Amino acid sequence: MAYDAELYREIEAEYEDIRRQNEVDLAERRERVFKNVPEAFDVDNEIKMLGLKLYKIALSGGNVQQQVKNLRTQQKQLLSKRDALLVENGYATDELSERFLCAKCRDTGAVGTELCDCYKRKLVLKAYERSNLSSQLKNQSFKTFDLSLYSDEQSIDFGISPREHMKGILNTCLGFVNNFGKTDKSLLFWGAPGLGKTFLSTCIAKELIKKGYSVIYETAYQTFSMLEELKFKRTDDYDKLKFKVDKLYTCDLLILDDLGSEFSTQYTNAALFDILNSRLISGKKTVINTNLSVAEFEYKYSERVASRIIGHFLMLHFIGSDIRLEKSVNDLK
Numbered sequence: 001m002a003y004d005a006e007l008y009r010e011i012e013a014e015y016e017d018i019r020r021q022n023e024v025d026l027a028e029r030r031e032r033v034f035k036n037v038p039e040a041f042d043v044d045n046e047i048k049m050l051g052l053k054l055y056k057i058a059l060s061g062g063n064v065q066q067q068v069k070n071l072r073t074q075q076k077q078l079l080s081k082r083d084a085l086l087v088e089n090g091y092a093t094d095e096l097s098e099r100f101l102c103a104k105c106r107d108t109g110a111v112g113t114e115l116c117d118c119y120k121r122k123l124v125l126k127a128y129e130r131s132n133l134s135s136q137l138k139n140q141s142f143k144t145f146d147l148s149l150y151s152d153e154q155s156i157d158f159g160i161s162p163r164e165h166m167k168g169i170l171n172t173c174l175g176f177v178n179n180f181g182k183t184d185k186s187l188l189f190w191g192a193p194g195l196g197k198t199f200l201s202t203c204i205a206k207e208l209i210k211k212g213y214s215v216i217y218e219t220a221y222q223t224f225s226m227l228e229e230l231k232f233k234r235t236d237d238y239d240k241l242k243f244k245v246d247k248l249y250t251c252d253l254l255i256l257d258d259l260g261s262e263f264s265t266q267y268t269n270a271a272l273f274d275i276l277n278s279r280l281i282s283g284k285k286t287v288i289n290t291n292l293s294v295a296e297f298e299y300k301y302s303e304r305v306a307s308r309i310i311g312h313f314l315m316l317h318f319i320g321s322d323i324r325l326e327k328s329v330n331d332l333k
């Protein structure tokens with residue numbers, strides 16, 4: 001699975017900036033030191049000349065072993081002299097050398113032919129930002145999903161405790177993530193507000209982004225606003241908006257939050273159908289969060305949308321009482 005080429009372009013440009021900044025920093029440091037310690041300038045020059053000599057000797061061929069050895073000894077002495085001068089004048093010994101943000105790849109982003117860890121971290125962080133979830137992703141993950149917030153008392157309506165029921169939903173979500181490339185089912189989370197639908201969607205997003213999938217999170221309200229703005233060209237930056245809307249169709253996972261709360265029109269209904277249908281045809285998966293039941297769904301949108309959803313989404317019913325309220329009450333205790 002590969003991230004968008006655009007992310008790589010952005011990161012390559014960042015490394016170029018870092019390297020340019022490193023060069024500027026080095027030049028400034030050297031200038032400062034040489035101004036304060038002129039002797040260091042002479043020693044540094046001698047070291048440079050020796051380096052040049054070594055290079056020439058190596059090129060000349062023949063038996064150069066002894067000459068190289070002598071020059072190396074001289075070089076070592078000069079380096080010690082330079083270090084001593086720096087320390088005497090209150091500088092670090094690497095004051096005249098290149099400094100890197102990542103010593104492992106020397107700010108190139110690669111170690112041998114492999115991407116450096118710092119590069120991989122940048123990729124994930126950028127993909128987080130792209131998903132619109134970067135702030136939530138900081139502290140929401142499967143690890144912090146707390147089943148104990150759900151009651152373990154058996155629900156009369158469902159014949160199971162919310163906690164036990166949610167354990168099943170959690171496992172389904174984990175399975176969804178682990179089999180993301182293989183499954184063709186999307187997910188629909190439905191139930192009252194405050195039962196963890198958005199939280200679990202974020203957990204899914206986080207794991208998939210780490211695996212290199214492109215994930216976009218949008219509220220239904222925001223999605224429909226974008227679609228209308230695009231249709232009526234109510235935007236200062238048409239290309240940017242078009243790019244964002246295209247992503248709704250092409251990203252590996254679209255999370256459509258709070259569907260049903262927005263004001264829908266014939267146009268938005270048609271647009272919703274188009275997005276869901278296009279994604280289904282191209283094998284892309286979607287997670288929908290909604291407070292609506294299937295019947296309400298059919299009523300609000302159209303039978304066409306509802307039947308598309310019933311056929312291709314695994315419907316997971318969130319039950320229990322508002323865990324956000326319970327959590328805030330517990331926090332007060």
Ligand SMILES: [Zn+2]
Nearest residue numbers: 102105116118
């Ligand atoms: Zn690195």
